Amino acid sequence: MSSNNDMNLLLKIWRQPDAQTKGELVDYNVTGISPDSSFLEMLDVLNEQLVTKGEDPVVFDHDCREGICGMCSLFINGEAHGPGKSITTCQLHMRSFKDGDTIYIEPFRATAMPVIKDLVVDRTSMEKIQQAGGYVSINTSGNTQDANALPIPKADADAAFDAATCIGCGACIATCKNASAMLFLSAKVSQFALLPQGKVEGAERVKNMVRVMDEEGFGNCTNTGACEVECPKGISLDNIARMNREYLSASLAD
Amino acid sequence: MSPLKGFFNSSVARKFWMAITGLFLVTFLLVHLAVNLVMFAGQDAFNLATHFMATNPLIQVMQYVLAAGFIVHIWMGIKLTLQNRAARPIKYAYENAAASSTWASRNMIYSGGLVLVFLVIHMRNFFYHMKFTENVGTYNLDGVVMHNDFELVTGLFGIWYYVVIYVLAFIALGLHLNHGFQSAFQSAGWKNSNWKGLMQTMGTAFSAIIAVGFSAIAIYFFFNPAQ
Numbered sequence: 001m002s003s004n005n006d007m008n009l010l011l012k013i014w015r016q017p018d019a020q021t022k023g024e025l026v027d028y029n030v031t032g033i034s035p036d037s038s039f040l041e042m043l044d045v046l047n048e049q050l051v052t053k054g055e056d057p058v059v060f061d062h063d064c065r066e067g068i069c070g071m072c073s074l075f076i077n078g079e080a081h082g083p084g085k086s087i088t089t090c091q092l093h094m095r096s097f098k099d100g101d102t103i104y105i106e107p108f109r110a111t112a113m114p115v116i117k118d119l120v121v122d123r124t125s126m127e128k129i130q131q132a133g134g135y136v137s138i139n140t141s142g143n144t145q146d147a148n149a150l151p152i153p154k155a156d157a158d159a160a161f162d163a164a165t166c167i168g169c170g171a172c173i174a175t176c177k178n179a180s181a182m183l184f185l186s187a188k189v190s191q192f193a194l195l196p197q198g199k200v201e202g203a204e205r206v207k208n209m210v211r212v213m214d215e216e217g218f219g220n221c222t223n224t225g226a227c228e229v230e231c232p233k234g235i236s237l238d239n240i241a242r243m244n245r246e247y248l249s250a251s252l253a254d
Numbered sequence: 255m256s257p258l259k260g261f262f263n264s265s266v267a268r269k270f271w272m273a274i275t276g277l278f279l280v281t282f283l284l285v286h287l288a289v290n291l292v293m294f295a296g297q298d299a300f301n302l303a304t305h306f307m308a309t310n311p312l313i314q315v316m317q318y319v320l321a322a323g324f325i326v327h328i329w330m331g332i333k334l335t336l337q338n339r340a341a342r343p344i345k346y347a348y349e350n351a352a353a354s355s356t357w358a359s360r361n362m363i364y365s366g367g368l369v370l371v372f373l374v375i376h377m378r379n380f381f382y383h384m385k386f387t388e389n390v391g392t393y394n395l396d397g398v399v400m401h402n403d404f405e406l407v408t409g410l411f412g413i414w415y416y417v418v419i420y421v422l423a424f425i426a427l428g429l430h431l432n433h434g435f436q437s438a439f440q441s442a443g444w445k446n447s448n449w450k451g452l453m454q455t456m457g458t459a460f461s462a463i464i465a466v467g468f469s470a471i472a473i474y475f476f477f478n479p480a481q
Contacts, residue, residue, distance in 0.1 A: 244442065
């Protein structure tokens, strides 16, 4: 279905066959894009055009397409998940652009997140951080008590829940000039540190997660605050301060 | 893990020491500005103030602590910057960093580098002469013989290009402090949303006081040469 509002765009897309081969930006003209389509749907249209012509389609990550799973990535015109605040790329719509625009589409860039192909990066390093302590290992099964039997201040419960909304997409790392994973890590630490079940393993958790983050080659946080601005879930910098506090007091106790 | 390893050797720890040394250098700036302001009270008062700074035993000890503070801060700054560059070897073709952060926060290594260049010039022009050479005239105040530091300082403030370098250095320092002051509290874990606004305001006010305060003294004595 086409209308007069349809857009024609010049896309500059990063193409890279695999991790070993050097990549480059390649120009693509797409036509007949509805302003109501999402950014990923626009890429679907491009890929259909490429497949029809017998060319290799552009590989990009996506899954739920409703802003929950954290799979879609992309660095669009210099911003993680493109222009617009508190959204993932799947929630970005083409009405945010104008007919005739040139759009740069690049993969998230970090030593710790190497390109697999085109726009898809390997986010295993984030999984490794999570595996180093992003869980509660105390036994809570068998004689489970009523959750309300543990009094938790409303403010703490809310802050823990806000931290837990992190979808692990990696936008914070992609947008940070240092490719630091501190906002991601601090959300994962905070969601437990604020609650009684998480506090008991708090010291070991934060030390192990920071150690793995450093080992994976992420940069150091310099408090530019870019991560908080670009985070689709609005994870607060407060979490980083809390994590620093947790880490420093845990290390001092060693 | 060996004791306290994480407190000295990790990304979070390096930022902590960056913050602690930064806040320590901030207190030094306040003391330095206070001494400089004594210039407005005249030659006697300023020479007496610098004589105190040159002879007080506590200040003599603190000199070495201060030097250590500078060395750790500079060394950490360079190390962190190199690590951060290695964390993203391939740059984005299209950057729009201004959409999410301030210029000052992204360029601390450059504002800090300019301050370091100035520091070397400054040490050569003032500290070296005050401490190690006898190129400074003597001044007799009520029988006590001391350096005529007032003459040394006003002499340099009479040279236009020196004043220009001086003011530029303090603009760089002001930008550095505007991010650094509040950033230190974040790195040390002493911040949350309730305090964020106040700390940023305090940081901006402090940066302005330092940049304007030091610059104003140099500019004043350029236009009003001491007799």
